[in-house]
Amino acid sequence: MLSINNLCASVEDKDILKGLSLDIKPGEVHAIMGPNGAGKSTLGSVLAGREAFSVTDGSVAFADKDLLELDVEERAREGLFLAFQYPVEIPGVSNMEFLKASVDAVRKHQGKPELSSVEFMKLARETSKKVKLDQAFLKRGVNEGFSGGEKKRNEILQMMLLEPKLCILDETDSGLDIDALQTVADGVNAMRSAERSFIVVTHYQRLLDYIVPDFVHVLADGKIVKSGDKSLAKELEAKGYSWLEGEVA
Amino acid sequence: MGDLQTAALKLAETQSAPAWLDAVRRRGAERFAATPWPNRRTENWKYTSLAGLAKKELRLPEVQPVSVPEKDLIALDAYKLVFVNGVLDQAQSDSLPDAVATFASVNEQQIELVQSRLGALADSSQHLFAALSEAASTEGVVVHVTAGQKLDKPLYVVNYSSGEAAQLIATRVLVVLGVGAEAEIIEQFISSDAQQANLVAAQTEIFLADNASVQHYRLNLEQEGITHAGGVFVELGRDANFDGFAIAKGGELIRNDYVLEHCGPGAHVELQGVYMPRGQQVVDYHTNIKHRVAHCTSNEVFRGIIGDRAKAVFNGRIHIFEDAQKTLAELSNKNLLTSNRAEIDTKPELEIYADDVKCAHGATVAQLDDEALYYLQTRGVSKEQAKVMMSFGFINELIQTIKNEAVMNYLLPILAEQFGRENELLQLEAESFDEL
Numbered sequence A: 001m002l003s004i005n006n007l008c009a010s011v012e013d014k015d016i017l018k019g020l021s022l023d024i025k026p027g028e029v030h031a032i033m034g035p036n037g038a039g040k041s042t043l044g045s046v047l048a049g050r051e052a053f054s055v056t057d058g059s060v061a062f063a064d065k066d067l068l069e070l071d072v073e074e075r076a077r078e079g080l081f082l083a084f085q086y087p088v089e090i091p092g093v094s095n096m097e098f099l100k101a102s103v104d105a106v107r108k109h110q111g112k113p114e115l116s117s118v119e120f121m122k123l124a125r126e127t128s129k130k131v132k133l134d135q136a137f138l139k140r141g142v143n144e145g146f147s148g149g150e151k152k153r154n155e156i157l158q159m160m161l162l163e164p165k166l167c168i169l170d171e172t173d174s175g176l177d178i179d180a181l182q183t184v185a186d187g188v189n190a191m192r193s194a195e196r197s198f199i200v201v202t203h204y205q206r207l208l209d210y211i212v213p214d215f216v217h218v219l220a221d222g223k224i225v226k227s228g229d230k231s232l233a234k235e236l237e238a239k240g241y242s243w244l245e246g247e248v249a
Numbered sequence B: 001m002g003d004l005q006t007a008a009l010k011l012a013e014t015q016s017a018p019a020w021l022d023a024v025r026r027r028g029a030e031r032f033a034a035t036p037w038p039n040r041r042t043e044n045w046k047y048t049s050l051a052g053l054a055k056k057e058l059r060l061p062e063v064q065p066v067s068v069p070e071k072d073l074i075a076l077d078a079y080k081l082v083f084v085n086g087v088l089d090q091a092q093s094d095s096l097p098d099a100v101a102t103f104a105s106v107n108e109q110q111i112e113l114v115q116s117r118l119g120a121l122a123d124s125s126q127h128l129f130a131a132l133s134e135a136a137s138t139e140g141v142v143v144h145v146t147a148g149q150k151l152d153k154p155l156y157v158v159n160y161s162s163g164e165a166a167q168l169i170a171t172r173v174l175v176v177l178g179v180g181a182e183a184e185i186i187e188q189f190i191s192s193d194a195q196q197a198n199l200v201a202a203q204t205e206i207f208l209a210d211n212a213s214v215q216h217y218r219l220n221l222e223q224e225g226i227t228h229a230g231g232v233f234v235e236l237g238r239d240a241n242f243d244g245f246a247i248a249k250g251g252e253l254i255r256n257d258y259v260l261e262h263c264g265p266g267a268h269v270e271l272q273g274v275y276m277p278r279g280q281q282v283v284d285y286h287t288n289i290k291h292r293v294a295h296c297t298s299n300e301v302f303r304g305i306i307g308d309r310a311k312a313v314f315n316g317r318i319h320i321f322e323d324a325q326k327t328l329a330e331l332s333n334k335n336l337l338t339s340n341r342a343e344i345d346t347k348p349e350l351e352i353y354a355d356d357v358k359c360a361h362g363a364t365v366a367q368l369d370d371e372a373l374y375y376l377q378t379r380g381v382s383k384e385q386a387k388v389m390m391s392f393g394f395i396n397e398l399i400q401t402i403k404n405e406a407v408m409n410y411l412l413p414i415l416a417e418q419f420g421r422e423n424e425l426l427q428l429e430a431e432s433f434d435e436l
């Protein structure tokens, strides 16, 4: 599914990722934890293709393609999805229209028939119920004036509509109340399948009680410094990151 | 005098009905003749050329038995008046309530009202095309809502330009609202096709007595060939309220002057506008808000998207007189250029003679937000389409503030088409979203 090899990336001449390697097979859920500023969001940005981040070394293969060669929108159409830590507000662009444009683009690329406006609106309504996002949010501007939790639900809504191969969730649990966390986790769990993989970035072991990962990695100073199974998350919760310092160096 | 001026004056002189407008026509003709033809050094016309207009061979309005296509009309529950080339078309118009009359159907009182008020705000000694419109004046609408009354439905005035000749259109709208009176006025300007080349010098004057309130729409949806040189002139009494919306798609030249005067304390002006010329179209808004007295407020927001080789001018003047203490005045003008040959001249003009006022003023050339573009792309939307969606969003933000839903729902597909977007979804969203 995804194979990251010795990835090095910088932003504004500052090295952030320093030789990161990670292998993800279809159907797997990988949790990534790590201190603030370690480069977790940067990894998401680099995988999604954000221009400001330049890859200085390494390679990324995604479903047999050289991911780094693809444009941002091509990556999305190939099935890569990044749920943002801080989703962007786009006033004036209706959420419904945005969702349709997005689903149209992805389906077209994948050779699936286009949904009619009516079909699409039905689908969007049903899906928004699943993430407990009120209909009214479909009519509003993209994320415009949404609360933190509503923005995250909107991200999950998009993920469900786009049915990606690989979902990267960047701190989707931050700022969520218990009910919202359950909703988001239910959404993710409903989408788990033998063909779909997840990278779940989080600071909290709590989320991993709901979304049980196959692997847990610690990302520190631009590298994966430790990998383990779900018990590693519990250990981190108890001990923090300092005991890993030796491995960071 | 320029050639066009001479020709226009000749045409105007042949107008003789109704007779009770004789004095107005004479005054207009004198002033029009006395005003030098604008050039680049003329203060009010610095950024906009009238060269295209000067080439037109103007004719008097032709009475044409054409019906305005249904799709061009706004689905409004309103008193509708249809003027085709400035001439009232009874068959397409509704019967009117007592408060509204056309110049052809006025009673003695309304004649007096027109004679005393017409031109009192649209000063023909100051505004060239107000003078022309007086000189050629034959048709118009007068609205007089007496104290405490409310016009029970909006007045919807359709100005349709059609036919091959470039005709001189001089329709007037005069609105007088008594103390505490209310009305909603929708003025729509459309043309039959891109070649239609009328000169539309339509002037609107609105008198708001104390506590009166008007919602006003001026929808310039004419096509490429039109020259529009119109204006909206408003006087506000104590606690009066003007809530205006303006849109101009673009034409040979679509010029509108807004002059709004706060004459009683507590008056408030809210004015929003959008423009989106493309091709070689030109749009020009000159707005002038005059705060004459204390404790008044004004909030003005205009946004424009200028594409191809089009051009827009926005001249926003705020004049705060010495006595106008505690004034709150805000003006914002943002522009998006979608081509490097597009042009915007945006000029804020502040004249403040009172010391205790709050005045915020911003005129900018905006750029699409990279962050938002990236976000859309991560959802599979191409960069090109993302730009289109965001450009539309830039204008749509203001469209969404329109209070009359029928007007908003009418404008959305037009804008969508302008931005080359799918509008089926918009329509569904607007009409039947809740029933699905």
Ligand SMILES: Nc1ncnc2c1ncn2[C@@H]1O[C@H](COP(=O)(O)OP(=O)(O)OP(=O)(O)O)[C@@H](O)[C@H]1O
Pocket: A011, A012, A014, A016, A034, A035, A036, A037, A038, A039, A040, A041, A042, A043, A052, A085
């Ligand atoms: N656009 C940018 N310009 C400059 N520096 C940046 C930029 N984006 C990220 N950085 C820096 O890169 C480093 C890694 O940031 P990143 O957002 O990837 O951390 P993170 O692991 O996601 O942290 P957190 O847990 O706080 O979300 C930080 O030092 C950050 O300041």
Ligand SMILES: [Mg+2]
Pocket: A040, A041, A042, A085, A170, A171
């Ligand atoms: Mg982060």
